[in-house]
Amino acid sequence: MLNLKSKNKQSGFAALYLAILVLAVSLTLTASIFVLTSIQQKNIQNNIKSSQSYYLAEAGLEDAILRIKNAMPISSNYIIAIDSGQTAVSIASPNPNIRIIRATGTKGSVSKTLEVQLSIQTINPEFFYGAQAGTFGVVMENNSRIEGVAGQAGNIYSNGSVTGAPGATITGDVFIATGMSEDQSHTLYNNNHIFGKDNPIIDVAQSFKPSVTDKLVKASVYIKKVGNPDDANVNILTDSAGSPSKTVLAQAELEKSLVGTSYGWVDIVFLTPPDLIQGTTYWLSIDASDDSNDYWVWGKDSNQGYGNGLAKYVQNWNSATPLWLEIVGDLNFKTYMGGQATFLRDVVVLGDAYANTITNSQICGSAYYQAIDAGSLNFLNSPSNPTCPDPLTPGTAYPETADPPLQNMPISESNINQWKEEALEGDILNGNLVVDSDISYGPKEIDGNIIMTSNNKILTIEGTIHATGYLDVSNGSSIRCSPNYGLNSCVIVVDKWAHFENNGAFQGSGSSGSYIMILSTSDCDGTFFAGCTHHNAAMDLHNGATGAIFYANDGFIYLHNGVIVSELTAKKIQLEQNAIIRYEQGLVNSSFSAGPGGSWKVENWREVE
Structure with a gap:
């Protein structure tokens, strides 16, 4: 009986112990679940706040970009309040063409910081001379002068x-x-050849056979760039069993500043022209670096229409045993032979x-x-x-x-085509732009003419303008760059002639080193009159225009009696009696941008913290 009671007591104690143990475990599990749930809820809330903070920071960046691109008022530091959060925006300007924007979005105790860099895309032609002429040269009438400002020397380079x-x-x-004349060429374009991007298509070459024995003074290639590749070496190589050899006859540089993001012809001048022999095979080769982000694209004819040569590529032309492989097609090129006194x-x-x-x-x-x-x-x-x-x-x-x-002209066809692309960032005007009141304009493509013959009207350039017709400025009307261009310069491109008289005026942004350039792509070179302005010219200037650059790579610029300008570049230049080109040293460093708004491009966008 006593043993039975003792066993019952022991069983009751064990049951109690088990119950307490189960309760303790249950409480522990409940507490753990509660803690885990609380942590998870807190993490969810933090994630939500983190996302909200990210979007707040993003909103701050977008606000700053909008203001900068549209030249709206903006402080270097400001705060935007959005609902119960805020964004702190700061803007740094390492130089006039770069803006670094940092935005910190905060929601509660959680913050996110984003950063973006904007830069102005510029083309930087180098105007080293008061006048630079092409193959038709320069004519200077009685008492005309090419000089520098304030008694400085004024130099001239003429082809x-x-x-x-x-x-x-x-x-x-x-x-x-x-002197020179065009010899070999193949200009039919129907396809692209990318090189300098991925192995093994890094170095490329096109063969040709000159039709005369003479010096090779210049070559041209139809090319564009992606990103910002380094300058590339251009070699003239002899032939070795149907491929380029490693014997270099001449070397020059393909300057990246002359190559735009749109196709165009780019000249390559050989400072020491090689002697070539009629009917002998030579190779025009470009030695590039491999970079998947920054590379070149050479126009080609996939139908191999050039009968005097072929195209090849290799990873490294100067390796011990380069294995050149054939390209399906001929690359677009031109060669020019010298010898004319x-x-x-x-x-x-x-x-x-x-x-x-x-x-x-x-x-x-x-x-x-x-x-x-x-x-x-x-x-x-x-x-x-x-x-x-x-x-x-x-x-x-x-x-x-x-x-x-x-001497290479300071602006290539590729540069000009890039400006035309920038003009398309605005709307297209179908018809003439008649400036009969003061207006601000650009970027814009005008499928027509620009007519400024009303008295004393002002056209302020807000972005690159391209007109498919002519430009006529007279009666005191003026063209100037917007002050928002700052140290940069602006450009108007016209496909036909340009005429200036009766005190038409020109001005940069107002900042030192800012200029306006009037550029005509007309081929009116003085030898014919159809479609040209006075004197069978692409440009006719009747009045002074200091602070302006006049450019007609394929045409003739005529400067009238007593006119003073800052710089002229053309295939042919003629200065009437007492006309003066007065060169300004700042022209060497002129930078042309698409405009104070459209030219700002996003270089990178990243989360900082």
Whole structure:
């Protein structure tokens, strides 16, 4: 009986113990679930706040980008309150063409920071000379001058002859390059060839056979870029069993600044032109770097229509045993052979003169030439006042000097096509733009003409303008860059002629180093009149326009009596009597952007913390 009671007590204790244990475990599990649930709810809330903070920061970036792109008022630091959260925005400006925007969105105790970098896309042509002429050269009438501002020297570079008249004066140096003519070319474009992006298509080459024995002075390629590749080496190579050899006859540089994001012809000048033999195979080769983000695209004809050559590629042309592989198609190219004599005639040069032939000219510096007449040589050896300034020092003669090499024009067709693309960022105007009141305009493509013949009207450029017709400015009307361009310069591109008279005026943004450029793609070069302005020209200037650049790569610019401009570049330039080109040194560093709004591009967008 006692044993039975003892066993019952033990069983009851065990049951109680088990019940307590189960309860403890249950309580522990309940507490754990409660804690885990609380943590999960807190994490969910934090995730929600984190997402809200991210979107708040994103909203801050978008607000700042909108203000910057549209030139709206904006502070370097400001706060935006949105519902129960806020965004703190800060803007740094390392230089005038870069903005770094940082936005911190905060919701409760949770913050997210995003950063974006904006940059202005610019084209930076280098205007080293007061005047730069193409193959048709320069004509200077009585007492016309090419000089620098405030008594500085004004230099000129011409790919054609320079002729003058009594009193025609160049206050700096004159360079007259060797003459040339186009020889081989294949311009049919129907496909793209990417190189410098992925192995093994890194280096490319196109073969050709010259039709004459002469010096190769220039080549041109139809090309565009993706991203911002480094400058590439261009080689002229001999042939080895139907592929490029490693024997370099000449080398030049494909300058990335001359290549745009749209196709265009880009010139490559050989400073030491190689001697090529008629009917012999040579290779025009481009040596690129491999970069999947920054690379080149060369236009080609997939039908292999060029009968005097073929195209090939290789990973590294200068490796021990390069294995060149054939490209299906011929690459678009042109070659130019030299040998045509150019000359300087009837001009006073206060600096040095470089030309194949010098006649009837008064040179106060030194002379570099192949031939010179007795009168020019006598003056060189015994200069006199008032033609030359004191102190009078005899110049040095350098006979049998090689002709100066051709000089690339500062702006390529590819650059121009990029500006035309930028103009398309705005709407297209079908018809003429008639400026009969003060307006701000751009970016815009105008399928027509720009007419500014009303009295004293102002056209303010807010973005690149491209007109498929002509530009006519007169009666005191003016064109200027918006102040929002800052240190950058603006451009108007017209496909036909441009005419300026009766005190038409031009101005940059108002900041030092800002200019306006008027660019015509017309091929009116003075040899025909159909579709041209006065004097069969692409541009006709009747009045002064300091602070402006006038550019007609394929055309003729005529400068009237007494007109003063800052810079001219054209296939042919003519200065009427007393006309002056007065070069400004700041033109070397001019930067042309698409405009104060449309030109800002997002370079990167990232979460900082």
